Amino acid sequence: MITDFWVKTSGTWINVLTVLIGTIIGLLLKQRLPPKIKEIIPQGIGLLTLWLGFSMAEELSNVEVRNMPGAILGLISMIIGGGLGEWWKIEERLNGIGDFLKKRFRHSGQFTEGFVATSILFCVGPVALVGSINNGLLGDNTLLVLKATMDGISSIPFASRYGIGVGFSVLVIILYQGGISLLAGLFVSNLNDPTNHPLILLITGIGGLMILGIGLNLLEVAKIRVAAFLPALLIPPILLLFIG
Known part of the structure; x- marks a missing residue:
């Protein structure tokens, strides 16, 4: 049993x-690091994050369900999900977790900002989703190992900017990716070619919009409550159930 658990969540x-x-x-x-280097690092991360967000959001243009374009489905999901996120106070609750951990481990600075930003950045995306599904269904961790490499590199400049809060994002990684891997066999075993399935494409595109929000926050262009949009990732299955 331990071996099976490792294979599905490795x-x-x-x-x-x-x-x-x-x-x-x-x-x-x-x-x-000199102050100017510390200042330029998040700008570089922010620009790369914007590029990644645009690339992911483009998947919305590859979806059409009963003559309804993916952009409209994405918009509906973001509006409903954002409303639910504000109703459930997800941003405040996630920030509260970060603040609790900051006090518990007696760290100051931008602990919460680092925890929230990297938790979302590391968990929202096609590689995290599809990679977890592949790991859980087939025992294939190739995509997640690739993602792990990118996340490890990304966490270096994030930690130099935000501090140890970045490390605590592993708690969310365990719950999100590990949970999906373990539940994959129950919920997505009937999907043929998950990478091109409308549901996966919609979730990827919506995730891309959220990643764009993180990029804008990093560049201090805007202050977008990205965490509040997390429920939007749950809306596509419901939409496809009604119109698919």
């Missing part, structure tokens, strides 16, 4: 390890 644990290593490296570099 990619998640590898991802956790790389983020922790990247966080440690980032913390070690934090005291050695």
